[in-house]
Amino acid sequence: MKILLAASEVVPFAKTGGLADVAGALPLALKDLGQEVIIAMPRYKAISEVRFKIERLSGNISYSTLGEDIKVYFIENNKYFNRDGLYGDKTGDYKDNLDRFSYYCKRALELLKEIQFKPDVIHCHDWQSALIPVYLKNLYAKDSFFKNTKTMLTIHNIGYQGLFPKEEFAKLGLDWSVFNMEMLEFYGKVNILKGGIVFADLITTVSQTYSKEIQTKEFGFGMEGVLNKRRDSVFGILNGLDYSIWNPETDKFILKNYSLQNLQDKYQNKEELQKICKLPVKEDVALFGIVSRLAEQKGFDILAEAIESIMKMNLQLVILGTGDQKYHLLLEGIAKKYPKVLSLYLKFDDPLAHKIYAGSDIFLMPSKYEPCGLGQMISLRYATIPLVFKTGGLADTVNADNGFVFGNYKKEDLIKTIKQAIGAYKNKNKWNMLLEKAIQYNFSWQESAKKYIQLYEKAKA
Numbered sequence: 001m002k003i004l005l006a007a008s009e010v011v012p013f014a015k016t017g018g019l020a021d022v023a024g025a026l027p028l029a030l031k032d033l034g035q036e037v038i039i040a041m042p043r044y045k046a047i048s049e050v051r052f053k054i055e056r057l058s059g060n061i062s063y064s065t066l067g068e069d070i071k072v073y074f075i076e077n078n079k080y081f082n083r084d085g086l087y088g089d090k091t092g093d094y095k096d097n098l099d100r101f102s103y104y105c106k107r108a109l110e111l112l113k114e115i116q117f118k119p120d121v122i123h124c125h126d127w128q129s130a131l132i133p134v135y136l137k138n139l140y141a142k143d144s145f146f147k148n149t150k151t152m153l154t155i156h157n158i159g160y161q162g163l164f165p166k167e168e169f170a171k172l173g174l175d176w177s178v179f180n181m182e183m184l185e186f187y188g189k190v191n192i193l194k195g196g197i198v199f200a201d202l203i204t205t206v207s208q209t210y211s212k213e214i215q216t217k218e219f220g221f222g223m224e225g226v227l228n229k230r231r232d233s234v235f236g237i238l239n240g241l242d243y244s245i246w247n248p249e250t251d252k253f254i255l256k257n258y259s260l261q262n263l264q265d266k267y268q269n270k271e272e273l274q275k276i277c278k279l280p281v282k283e284d285v286a287l288f289g290i291v292s293r294l295a296e297q298k299g300f301d302i303l304a305e306a307i308e309s310i311m312k313m314n315l316q317l318v319i320l321g322t323g324d325q326k327y328h329l330l331l332e333g334i335a336k337k338y339p340k341v342l343s344l345y346l347k348f349d350d351p352l353a354h355k356i357y358a359g360s361d362i363f364l365m366p367s368k369y370e371p372c373g374l375g376q377m378i379s380l381r382y383a384t385i386p387l388v389f390k391t392g393g394l395a396d397t398v399n400a401d402n403g404f405v406f407g408n409y410k411k412e413d414l415i416k417t418i419k420q421a422i423g424a425y426k427n428k429n430k431w432n433m434l435l436e437k438a439i440q441y442n443f444s445w446q447e448s449a450k451k452y453i454q455l456y457e458k459a460k461a
C-alpha cells in the first residue's frame, strides 16, 4: 500500500513529545513490512542543512530521508515555520496556529499531486494534521486524484484539540455549512480535532483502554459525544518501544549490561545508582525510581499527599523530573527532610534516566491518565517492576503478572500498593521469577505496525 504519514513532528527532525517518536518509528516498521511510505511535515527553523542532509524539490518543498530511503517532505513557509518553536514560545501558543497548520495540510495535499503519489491511506496525527480528512471530504470531494484515498486520524492526547475563535473559520476556506455542532463547531469555537474525528475514515488512539476512556465524560475533554457516535470506527493500537535505544544488554549509559541470562548483574547497577544518589548502599532495601514530567497527569497530586507516609516506609526513592513549580518546591522540602530516603533531580537528564531504569527495583508511575506511556514499557525491559494506576496504556501493559496495579485513584490505594511491592521484594525467589517474566515482555513496533496495516486495509475495504 501507498501511505502518506502526516505529522507536525517527526524524530529525528523535530520533537516536543511522544507523537514525534511514533511518527519517526512507525514508518520504518511499515517499510520493513513491505509498505511504501512517505512523510510530510513543516520545515521548522531547527531543520537546517547543518544538521541534516536536505535536498530541494521545488520553490517551497525540500526533502530528506528517514532510515534508508523513506522520503520526508518538508513544507516550507518562511512566515509560518521559520521560528524556534513548533507551536509556541514562552508566552504561549502562536496566535496564527490555525493559519500555520491549515496551510500545512493544504500544501501537503497539493504536494501529492506534484509528485504524483496517490496514497491509499493518509495517516494523520493530532489536531495539526486533522484538517486533511476535512479538506479531502469537502474541498477535494470531487477530485479524481484522491478518489481512492482513505484517511486515518491518530489521537495521541485528547487534551490538545486546536481550538480557535469563530472569526478564524473563514480562513480555512471551507463552507460555513460545516461549522455546526455535529462537525467543526465546539461551544461557539472552531475545533480542528473534532473536524478530524468527524471526517476521518478511521480513528485510533495509542492504547485500547484509552480508546474506550476518551468516549467517557471523565477522559473525553468534551469529545466523548462525537467519538461515541463514531465508536465503530475508533480503535486502540499500543505504541511500540525503540529497543535499539532501550536495551539493558547494550545500553551504554549503565555500569553493567545484563539480560535474562545474567539478571543478577542488574544489582551492580542498583549499587551504582545508590552511590550516585547518595543513598545508603543496601541490596535488601527496595529502591523505587521515577522518571517523569512533574505534573498532575503523572500522578503527582496523590503522590504529594502520600509522600510523608511513603518516606516512613522501608524503601528508597529516586525522582528525576521537571515540571510544575509547586511539585519542585514540595519535593525539595521532602528531600531535605529525608536525605537517606529520597534523592531528587529536578532536571532533564537522559543518561541518568537510563541508570534509574536499570538500577531501580520498582518503577513508580501512578499516572491519573495515560494515553500509552513509555516509562512502564522501558522499565519492564530493564526488569524493573512497574507500579501503576489502572488507566489507559498502563492498564494495557501492566498487570498482576508483571507488576503492581492499583484501581482507585486515591493516596490510600497508592500507599497500600507500595507496601505490597515492598513485601514482595523481600521474597527473593518469587521476586526473581517476576524479574524474569518482566524482562521478556516485548512491545515492538513490528507488532504495532502490523495492526496499523490491518486497519489501513479495513479503511480501504
Ligand code: ADP
Pocket: 017, 018, 291, 292, 293, 320, 321, 322, 347, 348, 349, 350, 353, 372, 373, 374, 375, 376
Ligand atoms: P509523556 O510523553 O506523557 O511525558 P511517556 O511515559 O510517554 O510520558 O514518555 C516520557 C519519556 O520521557 C520517557 O522516555 C521518559 O524516560 C522520558 N523522560 C521524562 N522526564 C525525563 C527527565 N527528567 N529526564 C530524562 N528523561 C525523561
